Amino acid sequence: MLKIENLHASIEDKSILKGLSLEVKAGEVHAIMGPNGAGKSTLANIIAGKEEYEVTAGNIELDGEDIGELAPEERAHNGVFLSFQYPVEIPGVSVTNFIKTAINETRKAKGLEDMPAKDMLKMIREKSELLEIDRKFLSRSLNEGFSGGEKKRNEIFQMAMLAPKLAILDETDSGLDIDALRIVANGVNKLKSKDNAVIVITHYQRLLDYIVPDFVHVLHDGKIVKSGDASLALELEAKGYDWIKQELV
Amino acid sequence: MSKYTEEQLEQELKTQEYKYGFYTDIESETFAKGLSEEVVIAISKKKNEPQWMTDWRLEAFRVWKKMEEPEWANVQYEKPKFQDIAYYSAPKEKPKLNSLDEVDPELLDTFKRLGISLDEQKKLANVAVDIVMDSVSVATTFKKTLGEKGIIFMPISEAIQEHPELVRKYLGTVVPTTDNFYAALNSAVFSDGSFCYIPKGVRCPMELSTYFRINEGGTGQFERTLVVADKGSYVSYLEGCTAPSRDENQLHAAVVELIAMDDAEIKYSTVQNWYPGNKEGKGGVYNFVTKRGLCENNAKISWTQVETGSAVTWKYPSCILKGNNSVGEFYSIAVTNNYQQADTGTKMIHLGKNTKSTIISKGISAGSSQNSYRGLVQIGARAENARNFSQCDSLLMGNLCGAHTFPYIEVKNKTAQVEHEATTSKIGEEQLFYCNQRGIDTEKAIALIVNGFSKEVLNKLPMEFAVEAQKLLEISLEGSVG
Ligand SMILES: Nc1ncnc2c1ncn2[C@@H]1O[C@H](COP(=O)(O)OP(=O)(O)O)[C@@H](O)[C@H]1O
Ligand SMILES: [Mg+2]
Numbered sequence: 262m263l264k265i266e267n268l269h270a271s272i273e274d275k276s277i278l279k280g281l282s283l284e285v286k287a288g289e290v291h292a293i294m295g296p297n298g299a300g301k302s303t304l305a306n307i308i309a310g311k312e313e314y315e316v317t318a319g320n321i322e323l324d325g326e327d328i329g330e331l332a333p334e335e336r337a338h339n340g341v342f343l344s345f346q347y348p349v350e351i352p353g354v355s356v357t358n359f360i361k362t363a364i365n366e367t368r369k370a371k372g373l374e375d376m377p378a379k380d381m382l383k384m385i386r387e388k389s390e391l392l393e394i395d396r397k398f399l400s401r402s403l404n405e406g407f408s409g410g411e412k413k414r415n416e417i418f419q420m421a422m423l424a425p426k427l428a429i430l431d432e433t434d435s436g437l438d439i440d441a442l443r444i445v446a447n448g449v450n451k452l453k454s455k456d457n458a459v460i461v462i463t464h465y466q467r468l469l470d471y472i473v474p475d476f477v478h479v480l481h482d483g484k485i486v487k488s489g490d491a492s493l494a495l496e497l498e499a500k501g502y503d504w505i506k507q508e509l510v
Numbered sequence: 511m512s513k514y515t516e517e518q519l520e521q522e523l524k525t526q527e528y529k530y531g532f533y534t535d536i537e538s539e540t541f542a543k544g545l546s547e548e549v550v551i552a553i554s555k556k557k558n559e560p561q562w563m564t565d566w567r568l569e570a571f572r573v574w575k576k577m578e579e580p581e582w583a584n585v586q587y588e589k590p591k592f593q594d595i596a597y598y599s600a601p602k603e604k605p606k607l608n609s610l611d612e613v614d615p616e617l618l619d620t621f622k623r624l625g626i627s628l629d630e631q632k633k634l635a636n637v638a639v640d641i642v643m644d645s646v647s648v649a650t651t652f653k654k655t656l657g658e659k660g661i662i663f664m665p666i667s668e669a670i671q672e673h674p675e676l677v678r679k680y681l682g683t684v685v686p687t688t689d690n691f692y693a694a695l696n697s698a699v700f701s702d703g704s705f706c707y708i709p710k711g712v713r714c715p716m717e718l719s720t721y722f723r724i725n726e727g728g729t730g731q732f733e734r735t736l737v738v739a740d741k742g743s744y745v746s747y748l749e750g751c752t753a754p755s756r757d758e759n760q761l762h763a764a765v766v767e768l769i770a771m772d773d774a775e776i777k778y779s780t781v782q783n784w785y786p787g788n789k790e791g792k793g794g795v796y797n798f799v800t801k802r803g804l805c806e807n808n809a810k811i812s813w814t815q816v817e818t819g820s821a822v823t824w825k826y827p828s829c830i831l832k833g834n835n836s837v838g839e840f841y842s843i844a845v846t847n848n849y850q851q852a853d854t855g856t857k858m859i860h861l862g863k864n865t866k867s868t869i870i871s872k873g874i875s876a877g878s879s880q881n882s883y884r885g886l887v888q889i890g891a892r893a894e895n896a897r898n899f900s901q902c903d904s905l906l907m908g909n910l911c912g913a914h915t916f917p918y919i920e921v922k923n924k925t926a927q928v929e930h931e932a933t934t935s936k937i938g939e940e941q942l943f944y945c946n947q948r949g950i951d952t953e954k955a956i957a958l959i960v961n962g963f964s965k966e967v968l969n970k971l972p973m974e975f976a977v978e979a980q981k982l983l984e985i986s987l988e989g990s991v992g
Contacts, residue, residue, distance in 0.1 A: 309947050313939070333946035342947075349944045353962025362958055363948035370949065402962070419948065 262287045262458050263308070263427055268319035270307055277303045279483035280319070285427070288455040292469055292494060293462045295480035296502045301462045302346050304480070305431045309343040310336045323427070338370040340426030344416040344433050346462075351403040356415060357385065359403045360422050367423065388421040392448045409436025417445050421452055428452075429460045434468035446471030466498035479505055544593045547571060550698050553597060557667050560674060570687035570697030577691045580824075583853040584882040584914055587822045590761045590796060597699045597732075655715070661745075662707040663718050666734050669705035676707055680738050684767040684804045684830070692763040692798040692824075696732045700765070703734035708743035708774075717972055719748040733764040739774035739809075746777040748975055760785075760795045762820075768803030768811055772833065775810040776803065779971050781979050784819035786986070791849025791878075794821025801825065807833035807862070814970045816979040817844040817852060818986035826884065828857035831865035831893075838867040841967040843979075845960075845986050846879030846911070855885040855916075860896040860926070869900040872964050875911035876987055882914040889926040897927045904934040905963050907956070907987070935963075957984040 263285040270278040277300045285291050295301055307314050308321060310333035321328055328336055351359065365375045376384075389399065392414055404412050413433050420428055430449070434442055449472055453459060461472055469477075469491065477493040478485045481502070486509060487493065497505070550571045554564040579589060656663050662673060669677050687697040708714050739745050749766075762784070770776045778801075787794025797820040803811035813827035829838030840856035858867035867887065875881040887898045904913035915932050937959055945955035960983055961968065968976050 309943075311943055332951075333943060334949050334951045337947055337949035345944065345947075349938070349940045351941060351944075351959055351962055353965035354958055359948070359958070362954070363945075363950055366951065366954060367949035423948070 262324060263460075264322040264325075265308075266319050266322075268304075268307070268321065269317045270303065270314050271317055272303070272314050276317075277314075277483055278307070281480075281484055282319075283478065283485060285458045285460060287458055289476065290453070290459045290461065290472060290474045292474035292477045293460060293480050293485075294464055294477060294494065294497060296464065299480045300483045301480055302431055305343055305346075305429045305460075305462060308336075308427075308429060309333055309341055334366070334370075337423075338367050340457075342420050342423055342425030342428045344413070344420060344428065344430040346431040346435070348404050348407075348412045348416055350405045352405050354403050356399045356401060356403055356418075360385070360419055363419065364422060384422060388418055391421060391451060392418050393444050394418055410438060410441045413437055414441060414445055417448050421448060424452070424457075426457050427460070428457070429462065431462045432464075433461070434463055434465060442468065443471060466494045469494045481505055481509070543596045545571075545595070545597055545699065549597055553699055553701070557670070559670055562674075562678060563670055566682070566687070567698050570694050571699075573688050574691065574694035574698055577694055579691050583824050583884070584880065584916075585822050585824060585851040585853050587796065587851070592695075595761060597701075659712050659715065660709040661712060661714055662705065664705055666700075666703045666705040666736060669736075673705070673707070676738065677705060677736065680767070680769055681734075681736055682767075684769060684802045685765050685800050690800060693765050693800040696734060696763050696765045696800070700732045700734035703736075703764070705735075706737045706745065706747065708739045708745045710740045711742040712740075713743065714745040717746045717748050717975075719750070731760070731762045731764075733762075733766075735764070735766040736769075737767070737776060737778070738769045739771060739776050741771045742773040743771075744775045746972060747779070748972065749778070749780045750783070750975075750978075761798070762795055763798045764800070766799070766801040766827075768801075770803060770805050770809035770811050770836075772807045772809060774806070775812075777812045777814070778803070778827070779975060780813075780815040780817075781971075781975060781982060782815065782817045782819050782823075783982055783986075785821075786819050786848065786850050787821040789848050791821070794850070795819065796821060797823045797825060799823075799825040801827035802830065802857075803828070803838070804830045805833050805836035805838060805862075805865075808835045809833055810837040810839070812839040812841070812970070813856065814839075814841040814967065815843070815854075816967070816971070816982065817842070817854060818982045820852070821850060823850075823852040823854055825852075825854045826856055828859065829867065830859045830861065831867065831896075832861045833865075834862040835864045836862055837865070840867075840869045840871070840885075841970045842870070843872045843874070843964045843967045843983070844881055844883075845874045845983060846876070846881045847986055848877040848879060850877075850879045852880070853882040853884055855883045857886040858888070858898055860887075860889045860893040860898070863892070863894045863896075865893055865896045867896075867898045869898070869902075870966055871900075871902045872967055873902070873904045873913050874907070874960055874963065874983075874987070875904070875913050876907040878910045880912045880914070882916060884916040884918075886918040886920070887928055887930075888919075889921045889923050889928065891922040893923050893926065895925050895927075896923065898929065900928075900930045902930075902932045903963065904932075905960065906934065906936045953988065956987055960984075960987060 265281060265283045268278050268281040293301055307316065310331060316329065323339055361381060368376060394414060413436055416433065433445060437445060446468060461468065461474060474491055477489055477491060479487040487505060547568060550567050551564060554567055685693050687694055706718060737747055768776050768778060784795035784797060805811050811829050817823055827840060831838050838858050844852045844854050846852050855871060856869055869885055871883045873881040873883055883902045885900060889896045900917060902915050906913055913934060917930050919928055921928060937956060941959060942952055942955050946952065961980055968979060971979055
């Protein structure tokens with residue numbers, strides 16, 4: 262589904278990704294771990310098409326098609342979803358209005374009519390129940406005054422509504438207490454199928470107890486330096502990132 | 511304009527040209543250009559006005575001649591050449607009509623292109639529409655329904671004939687002829703406009719609506735509106751405007767006077783959408799308007815405006831809170847794009863005790879435009895316990911535009927409470943990327959963010975107007991990024 266080869270990227274002449282390769286197949290869950298500043302969010306943003314990063318080499322394919330030239334909204338229309346590490350506030354725009362716009366714009370791009378209000382409502386009900394989000398929350402301005410946990414839960418709510426092919430969860434666990442973490446992880450697991458894929462970015466093992474990855478990659482200094490199965494996460498947790506760093510020398 | 515599909519909107523967003531930029535080919539009768547006492551008298555004669563009205567105009571003209579065009583606003587434009595303007599223009603065929611069938615088909619077609627289907631509006635929106643096409647009203651609907659309640663809603667030219675005692679009593683009492691340069695000019699040459707009177711204790715059962723439209727090239731338009739709400743009455747009045755595109759600048763200098771007697775309430779909503787000029791800043795309407803309302807005891811006046819059009823706007827809907835416990839409100843969205851300039855705001859003059867005013871101003875600037883808020887809150891010596899809350903928010907798009915806030919506060923009573931808040935924000939890359947990532951393209955994302963920013967004001971508009979206003983915001987900001 263996603264194939265990244267030898268990706269080099271920089272921002273303001275500062276090189277961040279330095280030859281990163283990653284392949285994710287449908288039905289798989291990949292975890293990307295690594296210390297702060299390793300380039301995890303950068304990778305997520307570049308897959309999603311953020312324009313301030315300059316890709317200096319390498320390419321990104323989605324379903325065999327090079328998406329390097331696509332605008333972020335086109336990538337979204339093709340099924341890429343990013344749960345932001347730091348979701349932004351949009352004052353005056355309700356959660357409902359925002360997700361409605363997102364869904365209908367995506368449908369429009371595919372030549373479909375707006376989703377009938379009735380269907381929309383049904384889906385909103387279903388997904389908000391899944392994530393234990395109450396009605397009032399949906400009428401609030403997007404992310405404005407949300408707690409860290411509410412922001413993350415809202416990201417996953419949007420993911421549930423948009424049913425993406427490839428979901429990238431950037432530190433979705435930070436800011437969540439243990440109950441919320443369980444609810445969110447449970448939501449993600451329910452949305453998983455053999456046709457979609459999830460990339461979980463985290464630096465703690467905690468989330469991976471709930472969303473069990475098929476592969477774990479360690480990102481360090483702009484490259485994937487180690488890959489393994491779920492047990493790698495446990496090993497990392499026990500030995501710390503210094504272990505990886507030392508191994509590299 | 512309730513019929514406005516997404517598809518049409520999308521189409522709209524694709525075509526960069528001003529959507530109402532066409533010209534109706536109706537034969538009109540236009541006076542020779544220029545302004546003199548003779549012209550003022552001729553206008554008055556043409557309208558068959560009584561002598562007091564002619565005298566009133568002449569006095570205004572004499573005052574105007576001695577006045578200077580104001581310079582203090584934060585706008586720059588080429589001064590209109592007042593002798594180059596024709597001061598009267600009326601569609602030549604000016605029949606008195608009882609039904610739409612009698613309306614000139616060409617005119618009906620214009621209305622259709624504007625999206626105003628009278629028939630539909632009557633049915634769907636429950637709106638009585640008094641249309642001002644150039645200067646003379648050609649269609650007045652719902653007169654009968656209103657008549658049963660004793661409500662008078664008619665072109666002011668007709669009101670001068672049919673209700674001279676009312677017009678004479680109130681005209682110029684809130685905005686005196688001497689008030690300012692443009693008000694004086696308007697008083698001398700106003701061509702038509704609307705008059706509305708709500709009798710004691712009557713709640714007007716529908717929104718009263720006027721669609722203005724400037725037509726004839728080179729014709730200045732000088733509307734005069736007078737709304738009188740008698741004791742304990744209520745009315746909601748809507749004003750909407752469109753104009754065809756023109757190369758030369760068109761001057762518009764309207765005067766609106768509102769009078770809310772004891773316990774009365776007037777809501778006055780405007781969606782202003784005049785031709786803003788092209789992308790290079792050529793052409794466009796000059797909009798120099800004087801709007802003011804007077805509140806007696808326990809009365810309330812709310813001004814709500816959405817300003818997206820005009821090349822230059824100079825406009826300060828104001829409230830004189832004369833009566834005790836009276837309330838003034840001002841809710842405004844002003845959008846400027848390309849080379850538009852707007853200097854707009856309000857004046858709240860607190861004279862009575864326990865008077866209260868609220869000002870919510872949302873300025874949105876894009877392109878190379880300049881958007882200024884100018885507000886005066888004045889608390890008089892006798893205004894015990896007066897309160898004001900003002901909030902001015904500016905939203906900027908890009909680095910070439912400007913937002914300015916000029917709040918003036920004058921307090922002569924120690925018990926007053928005056929609060930002023932101001933914020934300036936920018937549509938950020940992070941917000942846009944977030945929207946893009948959810949499949950919302952940048953143009954739509956801006957519309958969404960702007961609508962969110964403007965929500966407090968949009969919410970004050972009557973439903974069907976709010977939808978239209980929202981779409982106008984989108985249209986007027988098209989192409990503002992990238
Ligand atoms: N917009 C930016 N401008 C400058 N430097 C940036 C920007 N975004 C990220 N960086 C830098 O790139 C490196 C990787 O950041 P990031 O991808 O956020 O790391 P992680 O998500 O792994 O903590 C860091 O050194 C960070 O300071
Ligand atoms: Mg990060």
